[in-house]
Amino acid sequence: MxxxxxxxxxxxxxxxxxxxxxxxxxxxxxxxxxxxxxxxxxxxxxxxxxxxxxxxxxxxxxxxTRKKRQTFYGFMFISIWLIGFLVFTLYPMIHSFYLSFTNSYFNMNTGISSTPAGFQNYLNIFRNQVLLPKYTQYFIKTFTTVPIIIIFAIIISILINQPVKGKGIWRTIFFLPVIIISGPVINELVAQGATTLPSFKNNSVINFLLINSGEWIANPIQSILETLLLVLWYAGVPVLVFLAGLQKIDKSIYEASAIDGASPWDNFWKITLPSIKPFIVVNIIYIVVTMSLFNEPDGILFYAREHMIKGSQESTFYYGHGFSAAMSWLYFFLMVIIIGIYVGLLTIRRRDDK
Incomplete structure (x- = not known):
């Protein structure tokens, strides 16, 4: 010894x-x-x-002044990202926006050849009987899924924030899907049907609602139910963000409300929810972007990639880089609209509160 x-x-x-x-x-x-x-x-x-x-x-x-110094140091911290964005991202975005107004095809000998097309690519998307329903389904599915994920993340973060043992273990459990979904493992799980709930398909009430509603309502609802587990997996990062926001709330506020006779339900609506509203905006942006970047086997990004890679002047179905760029920008505009609607609703409500 x-x-x-x-x-x-x-x-x-x-x-x-x-x-x-x-x-x-x-x-x-x-x-x-x-x-x-x-x-x-x-x-x-x-x-x-x-x-x-x-x-x-x-x-x-x-x-x-002190405020200007803080602003300067803030820009210094993000300057590396700003330089990277200006050098590696801004030009490709501008170039792809230009290509969306052209008929552009790739040739092994001459590279990309472009001819002006105006709004023809965008009009062709709206005329396409395959792509237009994909955009409609994406919009409705994403718009209806965001509140589900936000509510689920708030509930889980409030439960984890309670004085219970093993908080770190529960945080890890809810964050593990984020690690899985960021790699090729999730594609294999989707292909094997591991992200679906078969019990929903056999439920008579749900089947009755799907049969007696229109396709533009039934298809997004059915898509959400079939991938409900995958939808809940997107709540990993929002749970951590809400948990960080909850831990910043001063406990003395809850003690004062308890003295005044407020119930836990009153505390949630009057203290907790107003305190985490800024985090809701951040999570909405994260959820919409993350869901939109998930490349489904039959999704919009899949078709955009096919048109870009297989597009050539001899092709009669694949319309090249210009059409692919138009698909991507229309996809981006829908993302901005969804984010703008939710952020606008929260902002209007906040102004009314003032």
Whole structure:
């Protein structure tokens, strides 16, 4: 035992010595470099930041308030993303928007050849008897699914936020589907029918409702019921976001409401829900984007990819890059409309509350 304790002491001493050496190396070598870089970023020919003012190009001066400093540091933190977006994303987006107004085809010898087409690609989408129902089904399915996921995520986050043992385990359980759905595993699960609930197909009440309603209502409802497990899997990240919001609410507010005789139901509508409204907006954007990026075997993204890859001037069915770009932009516009409707409803309600 003495030898083991001595060995452990040596390991502990070596570990702390290495930590000390790393700290000394950082203070001597790394910290001066970081200081010089910081000084260079805040004192150059473009911008000079002083304690009381900010100078641009040595001519334009503005007061350096606390709010402006916070704004500047915020832009500094996201500057890497902004540069990446401007360099790698903005030009492809503009180019694809241009291609959506052209008849563009790829040729191995000449590359992409384009001819102006105006709004012809968009009109062809509305005339297509296969693609137009796909857009309608996507819109209705996504629009009706978002509230289901939001409500489910709020309920689960409130339950996990209660003083119970094993919170970390439950968070992991609800977040595991996010890891699975982000890889090729989910495609295999969908292909094998592991994300469906067969009991819904055998339910007489649901079958009666589906039979006696129109196709534009029955098809989205049936699609949601058949992939209900997959829909609930999208709630992993929203649960964590709502949980973070719930943990920021001051507990003294609930104690004051309990003294006034408020019930848990009153606390939810008067305290909890108003406090997590900003997180609802964030989760709505996340859910719509995530659901839209899921490439279903017979979805809009699948058809857009087929037209882009197989499109050629000799093809009579696949209409090339221009048609594919128009499909993608129309898909994007529907995403923006869905997000705008829900965010608008929340914003209007918030203004009424004020």
């Amino acid at each position: 003495k030898k083991i304790k001595g060995f452990l002491r040596k390991i502990k001493k070596a570990f702390f010595n290495s930590i000390g050496k790393i700290g000394d190396f950082y203070n001597v070598k790394i910290s001066p470099i970081i200081s010089k870089v910081g000084h260079l970023l805040t004192n150059n020919f473009i911008i000079r930041i002083k304690h009381t003012e900010i100078i641009f190009f040595n001519k334009f001066r503005t007061k350096n």
